[in-house]
Amino acid sequence: MRNEGLGSWSARRARKTPQRTALIHQGHTITYGELHQRTTRLAHVLRDVGIKRGDRVAYLGPNCPSFLETFFAAGTLGAIFVPLNTRLTAPEIAYQLRDCDASVLLHAPSHTALAEAAREGTEIRTTITAGGPHYEQLLTAPAAAEGTSLSLPSAGGAPCRQGEATGDISGSATGTVAEPLDEPVLLDEVCILMYTSGTMGRPKGAMLTHANLTWNAVNVLADHDLIADEVALVCAPLFHTAGLNMLTLPVLLKGGVCVLVEAFDPDSVFDLITERQVTFMFGVPAMFAQLVRHARWEHADLSSLRILTCGGSPVPRSLIAAYQQRGLTFLQGYGMTEASPGVLFLDAEHAISKAGSAGVPHFFSDVRVVRPDLTPVDVGETGEVVVSGPHVMPGYWGLPQESESAFAGRWFRTGDAARIDEDGYVTIVDRLKDMIISGGENIYPAEVEDALLAHPDIAECAVIGVPDDKWGEVGRAVVVPRPGAVIDPDEVLASLSERLAKYKIPKTVVIAESLPRTASGKLLKTQLRRLHGTT
Numbered sequence: 001m002r003n004e005g006l007g008s009w010s011a012r013r014a015r016k017t018p019q020r021t022a023l024i025h026q027g028h029t030i031t032y033g034e035l036h037q038r039t040t041r042l043a044h045v046l047r048d049v050g051i052k053r054g055d056r057v058a059y060l061g062p063n064c065p066s067f068l069e070t071f072f073a074a075g076t077l078g079a080i081f082v083p084l085n086t087r088l089t090a091p092e093i094a095y096q097l098r099d100c101d102a103s104v105l106l107h108a109p110s111h112t113a114l115a116e117a118a119r120e121g122t123e124i125r126t127t128i129t130a131g132g133p134h135y136e137q138l139l140t141a142p143a144a145a146e147g148t149s150l151s152l153p154s155a156g157g158a159p160c161r162q163g164e165a166t167g168d169i170s171g172s173a174t175g176t177v178a179e180p181l182d183e184p185v186l187l188d189e190v191c192i193l194m195y196t197s198g199t200m201g202r203p204k205g206a207m208l209t210h211a212n213l214t215w216n217a218v219n220v221l222a223d224h225d226l227i228a229d230e231v232a233l234v235c236a237p238l239f240h241t242a243g244l245n246m247l248t249l250p251v252l253l254k255g256g257v258c259v260l261v262e263a264f265d266p267d268s269v270f271d272l273i274t275e276r277q278v279t280f281m282f283g284v285p286a287m288f289a290q291l292v293r294h295a296r297w298e299h300a301d302l303s304s305l306r307i308l309t310c311g312g313s314p315v316p317r318s319l320i321a322a323y324q325q326r327g328l329t330f331l332q333g334y335g336m337t338e339a340s341p342g343v344l345f346l347d348a349e350h351a352i353s354k355a356g357s358a359g360v361p362h363f364f365s366d367v368r369v370v371r372p373d374l375t376p377v378d379v380g381e382t383g384e385v386v387v388s389g390p391h392v393m394p395g396y397w398g399l400p401q402e403s404e405s406a407f408a409g410r411w412f413r414t415g416d417a418a419r420i421d422e423d424g425y426v427t428i429v430d431r432l433k434d435m436i437i438s439g440g441e442n443i444y445p446a447e448v449e450d451a452l453l454a455h456p457d458i459a460e461c462a463v464i465g466v467p468d469d470k471w472g473e474v475g476r477a478v479v480v481p482r483p484g485a486v487i488d489p490d491e492v493l494a495s496l497s498e499r500l501a502k503y504k505i506p507k508t509v510v511i512a513e514s515l516p517r518t519a520s521g522k523l524l525k526t527q528l529r530r531l532h533g534t535t
Contacts, residue, residue, distance in 0.1 A: 004185060004187045005075050005078075007074070009072065018032055022034075022252060023257070024257060025259075040178035040180065041178045046077060051077055051079050055080065057104050058082040058100070060106070060115050062263065063260040067238050067239075071083075075191055081191065082205075085237075085239050086114075086239065094120065096195050103124070107127065108129075109132035187209065189209060192208045204396040206393045206397075211390055215390040216342055219364050220362075231277055232280040232281065233272055235264045235269060236283055241337045242335070242440075247282040247309075264283075266290050273300070273301070280306065281307070283308075305328055309332065310332045310333075311440075317356055331347065338412060339391055339392050342365065343361065343362065344358040344426050345359045357427045359425060361387075361389075364389055365387060365388075366389055368411070379421060380419055380421070382418070386414065415435075434446075438474050438475065441503045449463050452492070457482055459483075463476065463506060464533055466533050475506035479492065512532065
Protein backbone atom coordinates (compact mmCIF):
# COMPACT_ATOMS: atom_id res chain seq x y z
CA MET A 1 0.00 0.00 0.00
CA ARG A 2 1.15 3.52 -0.79
CA ASN A 3 -0.90 4.93 2.09
CA GLU A 4 1.30 4.85 5.18
CA GLY A 5 -1.22 6.65 7.37
CA LEU A 6 -4.24 5.80 9.45
CA GLY A 7 -6.46 5.74 6.38
CA SER A 8 -4.90 2.39 5.54
CA TRP A 9 -5.59 0.84 8.94
CA SER A 10 -9.03 -0.50 8.02
CA ALA A 11 -7.59 -2.26 4.96
CA ARG A 12 -4.58 -3.61 6.83
CA ARG A 13 -6.71 -4.96 9.66
CA ALA A 14 -9.35 -6.33 7.26
CA ARG A 15 -6.79 -8.41 5.40
CA LYS A 16 -5.65 -9.96 8.70
CA THR A 17 -8.92 -10.49 10.61
CA PRO A 18 -11.89 -9.62 8.36
CA GLN A 19 -14.40 -11.71 10.34
CA ARG A 20 -13.49 -10.43 13.80
CA THR A 21 -15.79 -7.87 15.40
CA ALA A 22 -14.43 -4.34 15.32
CA LEU A 23 -17.31 -2.22 16.65
CA ILE A 24 -20.45 -2.76 18.69
CA HIS A 25 -23.01 0.03 18.89
CA GLN A 26 -26.53 -0.23 20.28
CA GLY A 27 -26.54 -3.98 19.75
CA HIS A 28 -25.27 -3.85 16.14
CA THR A 29 -21.88 -5.28 15.25
CA ILE A 30 -19.44 -4.38 12.50
CA THR A 31 -16.60 -6.70 11.54
CA TYR A 32 -13.24 -5.43 10.37
CA GLY A 33 -14.10 -6.48 6.84
CA GLU A 34 -17.34 -4.53 6.97
CA LEU A 35 -15.65 -1.50 8.54
CA HIS A 36 -13.17 -1.42 5.67
CA GLN A 37 -15.91 -1.67 3.03
CA ARG A 38 -18.00 1.05 4.64
CA THR A 39 -14.96 3.29 5.08
CA THR A 40 -14.02 2.82 1.42
CA ARG A 41 -17.54 3.62 0.21
CA LEU A 42 -17.61 6.79 2.31
CA ALA A 43 -14.19 7.77 0.93
CA HIS A 44 -15.69 7.48 -2.58
CA VAL A 45 -18.59 9.72 -1.51
CA LEU A 46 -16.20 12.33 -0.12
CA ARG A 47 -14.05 12.23 -3.24
CA ASP A 48 -17.14 12.59 -5.44
CA VAL A 49 -18.12 15.82 -3.66
CA GLY A 50 -14.65 17.25 -4.25
CA ILE A 51 -12.65 16.28 -1.16
CA LYS A 52 -8.95 15.90 -1.92
CA ARG A 53 -5.65 15.69 -0.10
CA GLY A 54 -5.33 18.29 2.65
CA ASP A 55 -9.01 19.32 2.67
CA ARG A 56 -10.66 19.47 6.08
CA VAL A 57 -13.52 17.06 6.81
CA ALA A 58 -15.47 17.94 9.98
CA TYR A 59 -17.65 15.60 12.01
CA LEU A 60 -20.25 16.47 14.67
CA GLY A 61 -21.88 13.73 16.68
CA PRO A 62 -21.62 11.31 19.61
CA ASN A 63 -19.72 8.03 19.73
CA CYS A 64 -21.05 6.21 16.66
CA PRO A 65 -19.54 3.98 13.97
CA SER A 66 -19.97 6.85 11.49
CA PHE A 67 -17.45 8.90 13.51
CA LEU A 68 -14.75 6.30 12.92
CA GLU A 69 -15.86 5.64 9.34
CA THR A 70 -15.44 9.35 8.60
CA PHE A 71 -12.08 9.44 10.35
CA PHE A 72 -10.70 6.53 8.32
CA ALA A 73 -12.35 7.69 5.07
CA ALA A 74 -10.73 11.11 5.37
CA GLY A 75 -7.37 9.44 6.02
CA THR A 76 -7.86 7.23 2.97
CA LEU A 77 -7.97 10.37 0.80
CA GLY A 78 -5.21 12.21 2.62
CA ALA A 79 -7.80 14.69 3.92
CA ILE A 80 -7.67 16.11 7.46
CA PHE A 81 -10.30 15.01 9.96
CA VAL A 82 -11.76 17.65 12.32
CA PRO A 83 -13.80 16.23 15.22
CA LEU A 84 -16.17 18.75 16.78
CA ASN A 85 -17.13 18.87 20.44
CA THR A 86 -20.88 18.21 20.69
CA ARG A 87 -21.03 20.21 23.92
CA LEU A 88 -20.14 23.47 22.19
CA THR A 89 -22.65 26.07 21.04
CA ALA A 90 -23.28 26.79 17.36
CA PRO A 91 -21.12 29.98 17.37
CA GLU A 92 -18.24 28.09 18.99
CA ILE A 93 -18.45 25.32 16.39
CA ALA A 94 -18.78 27.85 13.58
CA TYR A 95 -15.53 29.49 14.69
CA GLN A 96 -13.67 26.19 14.37
CA LEU A 97 -15.23 25.45 10.97
CA ARG A 98 -14.13 28.87 9.71
CA ASP A 99 -10.69 28.64 11.31
CA CYS A 100 -9.84 25.36 9.58
CA ASP A 101 -11.80 26.27 6.41
CA ALA A 102 -13.64 22.94 6.43
CA SER A 103 -15.17 21.88 3.12
CA VAL A 104 -17.65 19.25 4.31
CA LEU A 105 -19.51 18.65 7.55
CA LEU A 106 -20.81 15.23 8.50
CA HIS A 107 -23.15 15.02 11.46
CA ALA A 108 -25.25 12.52 13.35
CA PRO A 109 -29.04 12.77 12.90
CA SER A 110 -29.31 13.80 16.54
CA HIS A 111 -27.21 16.90 15.83
CA THR A 112 -28.88 18.14 12.66
CA ALA A 113 -30.18 21.39 14.17
CA LEU A 114 -26.81 22.24 15.75
CA ALA A 115 -24.98 21.42 12.51
CA GLU A 116 -27.30 23.62 10.46
CA ALA A 117 -26.93 26.52 12.88
CA ALA A 118 -23.13 26.15 13.03
CA ARG A 119 -22.82 26.00 9.25
CA GLU A 120 -24.18 29.54 8.81
CA GLY A 121 -21.45 31.95 7.74
CA THR A 122 -18.88 29.23 7.01
CA GLU A 123 -17.44 27.92 3.75
CA ILE A 124 -18.99 24.47 4.18
CA ARG A 125 -19.96 23.26 0.68
CA THR A 126 -21.58 19.97 1.61
CA THR A 127 -23.31 18.50 4.62
CA ILE A 128 -23.88 14.77 5.08
CA THR A 129 -26.18 13.15 7.60
CA ALA A 130 -24.04 10.29 8.88
CA GLY A 131 -26.06 7.56 10.51
CA GLY A 132 -29.79 7.02 10.61
CA PRO A 133 -32.02 5.13 8.17
CA HIS A 134 -30.63 6.73 5.00
CA TYR A 135 -26.93 6.32 5.64
CA GLU A 136 -26.79 3.12 3.58
CA GLN A 137 -28.41 4.96 0.68
CA LEU A 138 -25.89 7.76 1.01
CA LEU A 139 -22.95 5.43 0.73
CA THR A 140 -24.23 4.05 -2.58
CA ALA A 141 -25.85 7.19 -4.04
CA PRO A 142 -24.57 8.65 -7.33
CA ALA A 143 -21.97 11.36 -7.08
CA ALA A 144 -23.33 14.77 -6.21
CA ALA A 145 -22.29 18.03 -7.77
CA GLU A 146 -20.10 20.37 -5.77
CA GLY A 147 -22.07 22.88 -3.77
CA THR A 148 -25.05 20.62 -3.15
CA SER A 149 -26.21 19.19 0.15
CA LEU A 150 -26.30 15.48 0.70
CA SER A 151 -28.30 15.78 3.91
CA LEU A 152 -31.00 13.16 3.65
CA PRO A 153 -34.33 12.95 5.49
CA SER A 154 -34.01 11.22 8.80
CA ALA A 155 -35.77 10.81 12.08
CA GLY A 156 -34.82 14.18 13.50
CA GLY A 157 -33.29 13.92 16.93
CA ALA A 158 -33.05 10.14 16.71
CA PRO A 159 -29.94 8.48 18.09
CA CYS A 160 -27.14 7.64 15.70
CA ARG A 161 -27.89 4.10 14.60
CA GLN A 162 -26.38 2.10 11.81
CA GLY A 163 -28.44 0.15 9.31
CA GLU A 164 -31.91 1.08 10.57
CA ALA A 165 -33.36 1.04 7.08
CA THR A 166 -32.61 -2.61 6.36
CA GLY A 167 -31.57 -4.01 9.71
CA ASP A 168 -28.37 -5.14 7.97
CA ILE A 169 -25.18 -3.45 9.02
CA SER A 170 -22.97 -5.26 6.59
CA GLY A 171 -23.65 -3.89 3.18
CA SER A 172 -25.15 -1.39 0.81
CA ALA A 173 -28.36 -1.69 -1.14
CA THR A 174 -26.48 -3.37 -3.96
CA GLY A 175 -24.16 -5.47 -1.85
CA THR A 176 -21.24 -4.61 -4.14
CA VAL A 177 -17.65 -4.38 -2.97
CA ALA A 178 -16.26 -0.87 -3.02
CA GLU A 179 -13.35 -0.21 -5.35
CA PRO A 180 -10.15 0.18 -3.31
CA LEU A 181 -8.52 3.58 -3.01
CA ASP A 182 -4.78 3.79 -2.42
CA GLU A 183 -3.74 7.42 -2.20
CA PRO A 184 -0.05 7.96 -1.38
CA VAL A 185 -0.29 9.43 2.13
CA LEU A 186 2.92 9.92 4.12
CA LEU A 187 3.28 9.64 7.87
CA ASP A 188 4.39 13.25 8.28
CA GLU A 189 1.18 14.61 6.74
CA VAL A 190 -1.48 16.06 9.05
CA CYS A 191 -4.15 13.51 9.92
CA ILE A 192 -6.38 15.32 12.39
CA LEU A 193 -7.01 18.78 13.81
CA MET A 194 -8.00 18.62 17.45
CA TYR A 195 -9.07 21.94 18.86
CA THR A 196 -7.83 22.89 22.29
CA SER A 197 -8.62 26.20 23.96
CA GLY A 198 -5.94 28.86 23.82
CA THR A 199 -4.72 30.92 26.74
CA MET A 200 -6.15 34.04 25.13
CA GLY A 201 -9.57 32.45 24.74
CA ARG A 202 -9.41 31.39 21.10
CA PRO A 203 -9.37 27.66 20.38
CA LYS A 204 -6.29 26.39 18.57
CA GLY A 205 -6.18 23.44 16.21
CA ALA A 206 -3.41 21.05 17.23
CA MET A 207 -2.07 19.47 14.03
CA LEU A 208 -1.56 15.78 14.73
CA THR A 209 0.15 13.88 11.95
CA HIS A 210 -0.32 10.25 10.96
CA ALA A 211 3.06 9.59 12.58
CA ASN A 212 1.99 11.31 15.81
CA LEU A 213 -1.08 9.08 16.14
CA THR A 214 0.79 5.95 15.10
CA TRP A 215 3.57 6.44 17.66
CA ASN A 216 1.04 7.29 20.39
CA ALA A 217 -0.77 4.02 19.61
CA VAL A 218 2.55 2.15 19.77
CA ASN A 219 3.21 3.71 23.18
CA VAL A 220 -0.18 2.49 24.40
CA LEU A 221 0.41 -1.01 23.06
CA ALA A 222 3.80 -1.14 24.74
CA ASP A 223 2.80 0.29 28.11
CA HIS A 224 -0.75 -1.08 28.50
CA ASP A 225 -0.01 -4.65 27.37
CA LEU A 226 -3.04 -4.76 25.07
CA ILE A 227 -4.07 -8.10 23.59
CA ALA A 228 -6.04 -9.03 20.46
CA ASP A 229 -9.01 -10.17 22.57
CA GLU A 230 -9.40 -6.77 24.21
CA VAL A 231 -12.98 -5.51 24.62
CA ALA A 232 -12.88 -1.77 25.19
CA LEU A 233 -15.80 0.26 26.51
CA VAL A 234 -15.65 3.62 24.74
CA CYS A 235 -17.81 5.89 26.88
CA ALA A 236 -15.40 8.83 26.88
CA PRO A 237 -16.18 11.07 23.87
CA LEU A 238 -14.29 10.29 20.68
CA PHE A 239 -13.99 14.00 19.90
CA HIS A 240 -11.53 14.21 22.79
CA THR A 241 -8.01 13.00 22.25
CA ALA A 242 -7.97 10.44 25.08
CA GLY A 243 -11.14 8.62 24.06
CA LEU A 244 -9.94 8.34 20.47
CA ASN A 245 -6.17 8.06 20.72
CA MET A 246 -5.54 6.37 24.08
CA LEU A 247 -8.32 3.81 23.82
CA THR A 248 -10.07 3.32 20.49
CA LEU A 249 -7.27 3.52 17.94
CA PRO A 250 -4.82 1.29 19.86
CA VAL A 251 -7.53 -1.35 20.34
CA LEU A 252 -8.47 -1.28 16.65
CA LEU A 253 -4.78 -1.48 15.70
CA LYS A 254 -4.47 -4.58 17.86
CA GLY A 255 -7.64 -6.13 16.42
CA GLY A 256 -9.85 -5.91 19.51
CA VAL A 257 -13.47 -4.84 19.95
CA CYS A 258 -14.68 -1.32 20.72
CA VAL A 259 -18.10 -0.99 22.34
CA LEU A 260 -19.27 2.53 21.49
CA VAL A 261 -21.45 4.32 24.06
CA GLU A 262 -22.97 7.67 23.08
CA ALA A 263 -23.31 9.06 26.60
CA PHE A 264 -21.88 7.99 29.92
CA ASP A 265 -24.49 6.47 32.22
CA PRO A 266 -23.43 4.40 35.26
CA ASP A 267 -26.30 1.91 34.94
CA SER A 268 -25.51 1.25 31.28
CA VAL A 269 -21.81 0.95 32.04
CA PHE A 270 -22.41 -1.70 34.69
CA ASP A 271 -24.70 -3.58 32.29
CA LEU A 272 -22.28 -3.46 29.37
CA ILE A 273 -19.29 -4.54 31.45
CA THR A 274 -21.17 -7.71 32.33
CA GLU A 275 -22.93 -8.31 29.00
CA ARG A 276 -19.89 -7.67 26.79
CA GLN A 277 -17.24 -8.87 29.25
CA VAL A 278 -15.41 -5.56 28.96
CA THR A 279 -11.68 -5.77 29.66
CA PHE A 280 -10.48 -2.19 29.07
CA MET A 281 -12.01 1.16 29.96
CA PHE A 282 -10.82 4.76 30.02
CA GLY A 283 -12.49 7.59 31.87
CA VAL A 284 -11.93 10.89 33.59
CA PRO A 285 -12.05 10.91 37.41
CA ALA A 286 -15.61 12.25 37.46
CA MET A 287 -16.83 9.22 35.49
CA PHE A 288 -15.07 6.70 37.70
CA ALA A 289 -16.31 8.53 40.81
CA GLN A 290 -19.93 8.25 39.62
CA LEU A 291 -19.52 4.48 39.39
CA VAL A 292 -18.18 4.32 42.95
CA ARG A 293 -21.08 6.40 44.29
CA HIS A 294 -23.68 4.30 42.46
CA ALA A 295 -25.90 1.87 44.40
CA ARG A 296 -24.70 -1.03 42.20
CA TRP A 297 -21.01 -0.48 42.89
CA GLU A 298 -20.60 -2.85 45.82
CA HIS A 299 -22.17 -5.88 44.13
CA ALA A 300 -21.51 -5.20 40.42
CA ASP A 301 -19.72 -7.96 38.49
CA LEU A 302 -16.46 -6.33 37.41
CA SER A 303 -14.47 -9.54 37.09
CA SER A 304 -13.80 -9.13 33.36
CA LEU A 305 -12.05 -5.78 33.77
CA ARG A 306 -8.31 -6.03 33.20
CA ILE A 307 -7.26 -2.43 32.52
CA LEU A 308 -8.76 0.75 33.94
CA THR A 309 -7.02 3.96 32.95
CA CYS A 310 -7.85 7.42 34.19
CA GLY A 311 -6.73 10.86 33.12
CA GLY A 312 -7.90 14.32 32.13
CA SER A 313 -7.59 15.85 35.60
CA PRO A 314 -5.92 15.07 38.93
CA VAL A 315 -7.00 11.71 40.34
CA PRO A 316 -7.91 11.73 44.06
CA ARG A 317 -6.15 9.09 46.13
CA SER A 318 -9.51 8.08 47.63
CA LEU A 319 -10.74 7.16 44.14
CA ILE A 320 -7.69 5.00 43.47
CA ALA A 321 -8.23 3.28 46.82
CA ALA A 322 -11.89 2.56 46.05
CA TYR A 323 -10.95 0.59 42.94
CA GLN A 324 -8.06 -1.15 44.64
CA GLN A 325 -10.47 -2.31 47.35
CA ARG A 326 -12.52 -4.00 44.62
CA GLY A 327 -9.38 -5.81 43.49
CA LEU A 328 -9.04 -3.69 40.34
CA THR A 329 -5.83 -2.17 39.02
CA PHE A 330 -6.57 1.52 38.57
CA LEU A 331 -3.97 3.20 36.38
CA GLN A 332 -3.48 6.84 35.65
CA GLY A 333 -1.55 8.97 33.22
CA TYR A 334 -0.87 12.50 32.11
CA GLY A 335 -1.00 14.01 28.68
CA MET A 336 -2.30 16.76 26.46
CA THR A 337 -3.85 17.14 23.04
CA GLU A 338 -0.59 18.46 21.60
CA ALA A 339 1.15 15.17 22.48
CA SER A 340 -1.53 12.93 20.95
CA PRO A 341 -1.94 12.83 24.08
CA GLY A 342 0.12 10.34 26.14
CA VAL A 343 3.14 11.71 28.01
CA LEU A 344 3.40 9.97 31.39
CA PHE A 345 1.94 6.67 32.56
CA LEU A 346 1.85 4.94 35.95
CA ASP A 347 1.98 1.20 35.37
CA ALA A 348 0.26 -1.54 37.34
CA GLU A 349 3.41 -2.61 39.16
CA HIS A 350 3.74 0.80 40.78
CA ALA A 351 0.07 1.80 41.00
CA ILE A 352 0.11 1.46 44.80
CA SER A 353 3.69 2.33 45.72
CA LYS A 354 3.61 5.48 43.56
CA ALA A 355 -0.07 6.32 43.99
CA GLY A 356 -0.69 9.98 43.19
CA SER A 357 2.19 10.12 40.73
CA ALA A 358 1.53 10.45 37.00
CA GLY A 359 4.26 7.89 36.40
CA VAL A 360 7.20 7.87 34.01
CA PRO A 361 7.39 8.74 30.30
CA HIS A 362 5.74 6.45 27.78
CA PHE A 363 8.17 4.18 25.93
CA PHE A 364 8.76 6.56 23.00
CA SER A 365 8.39 9.78 25.01
CA ASP A 366 11.10 11.97 26.48
CA VAL A 367 10.09 14.12 29.43
CA ARG A 368 11.96 16.57 31.60
CA VAL A 369 10.99 18.79 34.52
CA VAL A 370 12.91 22.02 34.08
CA ARG A 371 13.58 25.46 35.47
CA PRO A 372 12.77 28.59 33.43
CA ASP A 373 16.23 28.35 31.81
CA LEU A 374 15.39 24.75 30.78
CA THR A 375 17.97 23.18 33.09
CA PRO A 376 16.66 20.05 34.86
CA VAL A 377 15.31 20.51 38.37
CA ASP A 378 16.69 18.64 41.35
CA VAL A 379 14.71 15.84 43.00
CA GLY A 380 11.73 17.36 44.81
CA GLU A 381 12.09 20.76 43.13
CA THR A 382 9.10 22.12 41.24
CA GLY A 383 9.55 22.94 37.57
CA GLU A 384 7.78 22.90 34.21
CA VAL A 385 7.06 19.69 32.33
CA VAL A 386 8.49 19.63 28.80
CA VAL A 387 8.05 16.74 26.39
CA SER A 388 9.58 15.55 23.14
CA GLY A 389 8.91 12.56 20.95
CA PRO A 390 7.44 11.34 17.66
CA HIS A 391 3.93 11.75 19.09
CA VAL A 392 4.27 15.49 19.71
CA MET A 393 2.51 17.77 17.21
CA PRO A 394 4.46 19.95 14.75
CA GLY A 395 2.36 23.00 15.67
CA TYR A 396 -1.01 24.76 15.67
CA TRP A 397 -3.09 25.24 12.54
CA GLY A 398 -2.50 28.65 10.98
CA LEU A 399 -0.58 29.98 14.01
CA PRO A 400 3.14 29.94 13.20
CA GLN A 401 4.11 32.35 15.97
CA GLU A 402 2.19 30.51 18.67
CA SER A 403 3.59 27.24 17.36
CA GLU A 404 7.13 28.55 17.63
CA SER A 405 6.62 29.93 21.13
CA ALA A 406 5.17 26.59 22.31
CA PHE A 407 8.54 24.92 21.75
CA ALA A 408 12.00 25.38 23.17
CA GLY A 409 14.09 23.61 20.57
CA ARG A 410 12.70 20.09 20.36
CA TRP A 411 10.86 20.41 23.68
CA PHE A 412 7.16 21.23 23.87
CA ARG A 413 6.47 23.46 26.86
CA THR A 414 3.35 22.16 28.61
CA GLY A 415 2.89 25.02 31.06
CA ASP A 416 2.30 22.44 33.81
CA ALA A 417 4.29 22.34 37.02
CA ALA A 418 5.57 19.11 38.52
CA ARG A 419 8.13 17.47 40.78
CA ILE A 420 10.23 14.41 40.04
CA ASP A 421 11.28 11.89 42.69
CA GLU A 422 14.48 9.91 43.09
CA ASP A 423 13.07 7.07 40.95
CA GLY A 424 12.11 9.32 38.06
CA TYR A 425 8.36 9.36 38.79
CA VAL A 426 6.67 12.66 38.03
CA THR A 427 3.95 14.20 40.15
CA ILE A 428 1.89 17.02 38.65
CA VAL A 429 1.45 19.62 41.37
CA ASP A 430 -0.10 22.62 39.66
CA ARG A 431 -0.73 24.29 36.33
CA LEU A 432 1.42 27.18 35.31
CA LYS A 433 -1.35 28.16 32.97
CA ASP A 434 -4.73 29.05 34.42
CA MET A 435 -6.62 26.25 32.72
CA ILE A 436 -9.48 24.68 34.67
CA ILE A 437 -10.16 20.97 34.10
CA SER A 438 -13.77 20.15 34.92
CA GLY A 439 -14.88 16.56 34.36
CA GLY A 440 -12.12 16.09 31.80
CA GLU A 441 -13.07 19.23 29.84
CA ASN A 442 -10.54 22.03 29.46
CA ILE A 443 -11.82 25.49 30.40
CA TYR A 444 -9.68 28.56 29.84
CA PRO A 445 -10.65 31.53 32.04
CA ALA A 446 -9.79 34.11 29.36
CA GLU A 447 -12.57 32.84 27.08
CA VAL A 448 -15.14 32.86 29.89
CA GLU A 449 -13.98 36.27 31.11
CA ASP A 450 -14.40 37.66 27.61
CA ALA A 451 -18.01 36.48 27.57
CA LEU A 452 -18.68 37.89 31.04
CA LEU A 453 -17.34 41.30 30.08
CA ALA A 454 -20.05 41.53 27.40
CA HIS A 455 -22.56 41.90 30.24
CA PRO A 456 -23.50 45.58 30.57
CA ASP A 457 -23.30 45.60 34.38
CA ILE A 458 -19.86 44.00 34.74
CA ALA A 459 -16.81 46.27 34.87
CA GLU A 460 -14.15 43.68 35.69
CA CYS A 461 -14.07 39.95 36.17
CA ALA A 462 -11.84 36.97 36.69
CA VAL A 463 -12.56 33.24 36.62
CA ILE A 464 -10.86 30.74 38.89
CA GLY A 465 -11.25 27.02 39.53
CA VAL A 466 -12.69 25.80 42.81
CA PRO A 467 -12.90 22.20 44.10
CA ASP A 468 -16.03 20.20 43.28
CA ASP A 469 -16.91 16.72 44.52
CA LYS A 470 -18.48 15.65 41.22
CA TRP A 471 -16.37 17.33 38.53
CA GLY A 472 -13.00 17.71 40.25
CA GLU A 473 -13.16 21.46 39.86
CA VAL A 474 -15.57 24.00 38.40
CA GLY A 475 -15.38 27.65 37.45
CA ARG A 476 -16.18 30.53 39.77
CA ALA A 477 -16.60 34.04 38.42
CA VAL A 478 -15.48 36.98 40.53
CA VAL A 479 -17.15 40.10 39.13
CA VAL A 480 -16.89 43.81 39.87
CA PRO A 481 -20.11 45.76 39.08
CA ARG A 482 -20.12 48.94 37.08
CA PRO A 483 -20.82 52.04 39.22
CA GLY A 484 -24.47 52.10 40.23
CA ALA A 485 -25.23 48.64 38.84
CA VAL A 486 -26.80 45.83 40.86
CA ILE A 487 -25.74 42.36 39.71
CA ASP A 488 -27.96 39.28 39.95
CA PRO A 489 -25.64 36.23 39.90
CA ASP A 490 -28.31 33.94 38.42
CA GLU A 491 -29.02 36.40 35.62
CA VAL A 492 -25.30 36.70 34.85
CA LEU A 493 -24.94 32.93 34.50
CA ALA A 494 -28.09 32.70 32.38
CA SER A 495 -26.71 35.35 30.02
CA LEU A 496 -23.82 33.04 29.13
CA SER A 497 -25.98 30.14 27.92
CA GLU A 498 -26.05 31.31 24.30
CA ARG A 499 -22.36 32.23 24.21
CA LEU A 500 -20.61 29.33 25.90
CA ALA A 501 -20.92 25.57 26.19
CA LYS A 502 -22.66 24.57 29.41
CA TYR A 503 -19.52 23.09 30.95
CA LYS A 504 -17.66 26.38 30.49
CA ILE A 505 -20.23 28.42 32.40
CA PRO A 506 -19.11 29.06 36.00
CA LYS A 507 -21.16 27.37 38.70
CA THR A 508 -21.03 30.35 41.05
CA VAL A 509 -20.63 34.12 40.93
CA VAL A 510 -18.96 36.18 43.65
CA ILE A 511 -19.47 39.95 43.68
CA ALA A 512 -16.39 41.93 44.73
CA GLU A 513 -15.54 45.60 45.06
CA SER A 514 -12.23 45.16 43.24
CA LEU A 515 -9.79 42.56 41.91
CA PRO A 516 -6.29 42.20 43.39
CA ARG A 517 -3.67 43.52 40.99
CA THR A 518 0.01 44.44 40.95
CA ALA A 519 1.15 48.03 40.57
CA SER A 520 1.42 47.42 36.83
CA GLY A 521 -2.18 46.18 36.68
CA LYS A 522 -1.47 42.46 36.41
CA LEU A 523 -4.14 40.31 38.03
CA LEU A 524 -2.95 38.41 41.10
CA LYS A 525 -4.76 35.12 40.68
CA THR A 526 -3.03 33.50 43.63
CA GLN A 527 -4.43 36.18 45.90
CA LEU A 528 -7.78 35.98 44.10
CA ARG A 529 -7.99 32.26 44.84
CA ARG A 530 -7.10 32.90 48.48
CA LEU A 531 -9.84 35.52 48.78
CA HIS A 532 -12.61 33.81 46.84
CA GLY A 533 -11.59 30.23 46.13
CA THR A 534 -12.78 28.58 49.33
CA THR A 535 -15.98 30.37 50.35
